[in-house]
Amino acid sequence: MINPLAQELNDALKGTxxxxxxxxxxxxxxxxxxxxxxxxxxxxxxxxxxxxxGTTVVDGKPLVLPSIRKYISGELTSGELVGYAPTAGNPDLRAVWKEELIRKNPSLKDKSFSLPVVVPGLTAGISYLADLFLDEEHALVAADPSWDNYVLIANARRNADFVQFKVFKDGKFNIEGLKETLNEQAKTGSVRVILNFPQNPSGYSPTKDEAKQLVAMCKELAEKGTKVMVWCDDAYFGLNYEDDIEPQSLFAHLCDLHENVLAAKIDGPTKEDFAWGFRTGFITFGCKGMTEAQYDALVKKLMAAIRSSVSCASTPSQSFILKGYKAGNIEAEKKEFRKILERRYAIVRKFVNEHKSDYIEPLPFNSGYFMSFDTKNINAEELRVKLLHEHGIGTIQIDPQTLRVAFSSLDEENIEVVYNAIYKVAEEMGKN
Ligand SMILES: Cc1ncc(COP(=O)(O)O)c(C=O)c1O
Structure with a gap:
């Protein structure tokens, strides 16, 4: 039995x-x-x-225990600290994030897309999209390898098939593999795909030319009548270290591509603003021809997913981020932090360019927090365990053939030590 309010939203979205x-x-x-x-x-x-x-209010303001208040400067009101945030998030923060999206993705100017909705972290955002758009009959397409949480959300939580395409072929981004997978999915009448750039775990972002091909691929499917939903996981947005990378989110190109293409952008301060534990993220929707009333209905569906799970995201995190943006210096500060990551990337890049191995080979990487090795014919888990137990170096085994290194977490002076150890242990393992 469908609730009449759900029916109202379904009616508003009818035909979209x-x-x-x-x-x-x-x-x-x-x-x-x-x-x-x-x-x-x-x-x-x-x-x-x-x-x-249900809050405790005195003179129009929520109470805050002094033992908690003393850690926060007086610049946050008690409401900004302990009051409940609206279900879709602080409206001022939502407006600022929308402006920021346009600043960072100039092609969004004059395009129509929803106001971003605050979610408690990008993971929650992905999980809500899975609630809204995945089920036993509707699969999610993702890269192989991809962030391990995707399969947990799509498959374990939603019982949706998790269909993967090999993200690289012959040392290049596997556009053809993705195309084949999407075409196969299109036979079911619709396609849902999550694209994450810079990618976790490989650290790859498409070049300008590859981005064009990705967009063209979606358009081609849409023109044939397939309903296409692209989830753009932009967790590591803006951390590009090479000149040929497409600087804008795919969302900017997809949100007005075709009436049959619905784009969802998942992003937030987690990595972009170096605020991992704040648990603040955003979901933004864009689809050519969608009216304000239809965006409103879709956002209400998302709000329902939020209301029925966590009710709303954390207030103080939203207040901090909003104040940070309003203070005016945040972009310059972020630039400095990004330079730290860029320097680490440059050291890793130089090292792997200068070291060849028969047993491990870096997957293409040009952006983000990570790079990964294809461990060819040695076992990535064994390599990980040896690095940890014999050298005290922590890395991540993604699958038996992929070892991920988060160079974002390595101090510059440690990078050579870590990579020397990886190549040395791989060599020993390969020769035995
Ligand atoms: C690709 C990708 N998406 C989303 C997330 C999750 O972000 P959050 O910490 O905001 O949930 C991560 C975090 O590791 C990630 O690598």
Whole structure:
């Protein structure tokens, strides 16, 4: 039985690509006209008293325990610290993030896309998209290798098939492999694909030419009548270390590509603003021809996923980020931090260019936090364990043939030590 409010949203989305791509959960979700909506009304109209929300209020402000307050400077009001944030996030922060999206992706200027919705971290955002658009009948396409959380979310949580394409072939980004996989999926009538650049675990981002081919591929599918949803996981956005990389998110090219293409952007301060533990992320939707009312219905579906799981994201993190952006110096500060990562990349790049091995080979990398080795005919887990136990060096085994190194976490002076050890242990393992 579909709730009448869910039906209203489904009716609003009728005929849109978003409406057609909804999962079983997506169809059922609705944003209740309950406590949150009534409290919102009372905020505007409850001049005498507002007895709607379960917080402890004195003189119009929520109370904060002094033992907690003392760690935060007086510049945050108690509301900015312990008050509840709206389900879709602090509206000022949402507006700032939208402006930032346009600044960072100039092609978004004058394009129509939704106001970003705050989610408690990018992981939660991906999980909500999975709620809304994946189910037993609707698979997710992703790279192989890709971030291990994708399969956990799509397959273990949502029981959706997790279909992978080999991300590299002959040392290059495997555009053809992706195309074949999407064409195969298109036979089911619709396609949902997650593309993550800079990529975890390889550290690869497409060149300008490859990005054009990716966009063309989506357009071609859409023109044949396939409903295509592209999830752009932009967790590491902006950390590009080579000149030929496409500087804008694929979202900027996809959000108005075709009526049959729905793009979702997953991004946030986690990595971009060096605020990993803040648990703040954003979901933004874009689809050619979608009206404001239709975006509103889709955002309400997302709000329903948030309301029914965590209710809302953490308030102080949103307040800190908003204040950080308003202070005006954040971009210059981020530039300095990004330079640290770029220097580490340059050292790693030089090292691997100068060292050849029969047993390990770096996968293509040009961006982000990581690089990975194809461990060819030695076992990546054995390599990891030896590095850890014999050299005290921590790395990640992604699969039996892939070892990931987060150079983002290595101090510059340690990089040679780490990479020397990796090549030495690989050599020993290969020769035995
Ligand atoms: C590709 C990718 N997406 C999303 C995330 C998760 O971000 P968050 O910490 O905001 O949940 C990560 C974190 O490791 C990641 O590598």
């Amino acid at each position: 690509t978003a409406g057609e791509l909804l999962s079983d959960v997506g169809v059922r979700l609705y944003f209740p006209k309950g406590i949150i909506a009534q409290s919102g009304e009372a905020k505007k109209l409850g001049h005498t008293a507002n007895g709607t929300i």
